[in-house]
Amino acid sequence: MLLAVLVGCRSETPVSSPADKKEAEAATPTPSPINFADITDSLGIEFEYHNDEQADTYAILESIGGGVAVWDYDLNGHADLFFPGGGSFNGGKQLTGLPSVLFSQVSAGQYVNQSLNSGIAPSPYYSHGCAVADYDNDGFPDLVLTGYGGILCWHNLGDGTFEEVAQWSGLIDPSWSTSAGWGDLNGDGALDLYLAHYVDWSFENDPVCGDPSGTRDVCPPRQFTGLDDRVFYSNADGTFRDASQEAGLVEKGKGLGVILGDVDGDLDLDIYVANDTTNNVLYLNEGDGKLQEAGLARGVAVDDQAVANGSMGVDLSDFNTDGLPDLWVANYESEAFALYKNIGKGQFLYASRETGVSAIGDLFVGFGTQFGDFDSDGDEDIVVTNGHVIHSPRHTTVKQLPLVLENEAGQFQTLKFDKADYLGQLHYGRGVVADDLDQDGDLDLVFANCNERAAVLENQTKTDSGWVQIRLVGTDSNRDGIGARLTVHTSNGDLTRFVTGGGSYLSQGTYVSHFGIPSDVEVQGITVRWPSGKTQTESKVPLNQRLTFFE
Helix, strand or coil: CCCCCCCCCCCCCCCCCHHHHHHHHHHCCEECCCCEEECHHHHCCCCEEECCHHHCCCCHHHHCCCCCEEECCCCCCCCEEEECCEEECCCCCCCEECCCEEEEEEECCEEEECHHHHCCCCCCCEEEEEEEECCCCCCCCEEEEEEECCCEEEEECCCCCEEECHHHHCCCCCCEEEEEEEECCCCCCCCEEEEEECECCCCCCCCCEECCCCCEECCCHHHCCEECCEEEEECCCCCEEECHHHHCCCCCECEEEEEEECCCCCCCCEEEEEEECCCCEEEEECCCCCEEECHHHHCCCCCCCCCCCECCCEEEECCCCCCCCEEEECCCCCCCCEEEEEEECCEEEECCCCCCHHHHCCCCCEEEEEEECCCCCCCCEEEEEEECCCCCCCCCCCEECCEEEEEECCEEEEEECCCCCHHHCCECEEEEEEECCCCCCCCEEEEEEECCECEEEEECCCCCCEEEEEEEECCCCCCCCCCCEEEEEECCEEEEEECCEECECCCECCCCEEEEECCCCCEEEEEEECCCCCEEEECCCCCCEEEEEEC
């Protein structure tokens, strides 16, 4: 992307462009037609991620936070919740991991803490993120837990318990991992694992930083060298090999978010990595697991001023219903969030200004973020959870408002929520997942916060729209269908969803695709393009049901 420098005469009268007008109109929040209710208490979800900032170490480690996974680990048809626990400095220079927590939804709306009974609680590492997928195609979802000093791989035994197999499986990674994403990168039908790595902080490399007044605070990422990301390719027998050099990964990113999806439509999985203060990376897959970095060439490495942003959360969706996957990135304070519009064959244009996204302002520090059709009108809206990374920010607060951006024909409007609502209050946000927890046909939200209770919000938006949800089961493709493209054909045009690996921030939802169907729209069929290249079409589609398609 080129930085254009414009030189001209100064005008005495400000001239407003159509884009400026749209931005100004979008800047004023409107009362929300989308409604969520905080039901955390009624569900009995009691969890708080701890980063141990009260130890006053001011380590950059404490700024990362933790995520959340939504998954049906016991296959009882109800969505369960998993939270990484964080860690402790033990009052000095010794890290200890805190236990992870698993809430099993044993029946509709009834959750039971199964952390100990399942065996998944122990964590020797200071943990951050989680990524779920059935990596061995045995029908039961497994989970990788990321963090500082190592990762854990929890293999689902199918009886409600787990065994930790990272060493046995070859997933050996002593670095500092943040977000992770599963996907079949070399087309052999078995899932591979991408791990984003952050910076080279350690107790031996822990400079003292502060603000201009001399008050000590957490050091910024620019004080550190970035770490190399890592990718593990499956051997198709439950074990993995480090393929970072084989794949051709670039060096020294500062990775915080990652998503795997087919951005150029050539039937293989590409990878987009959100880096903190260094160029974001787009790996285009050459079809055999060889990756070609093309972020700058494709327009998604920097913002419209050719500046690398402090990027955290990331997602992929067709926001303007043109059938092409667009990229979305939540950025740091003093930076606009980035919406990159796909203009075909994996070429992108920076579209934050023209879509109203820039009107959000630049005081937010954005982390977890996801697309989702929260009002069931057919297009996908956006949720972002925000919170600062330092103790004493100068221009904003540590706790910040979450954001819901309503999509109206490709234009985004920031919604305003009552101060009594969770979404109208300040939070120390990190991870978020949008998923239909109660299977009533709309998308609910789960938030993972720093040193603050996690929250579950039920979608109570009133609408006369219908819906369709689709779960894929691959045979030649990977069992979760990661990399598939689903298109619902309607009387009002096509609606497209992409099954992706990773996304949001440190978090993972189920691989169920959700389509809202307005009441005046007729569904005329569904087409699934599988990662294997197969195309499957269904002409009769019942509304208001969750459907399972087998390859």
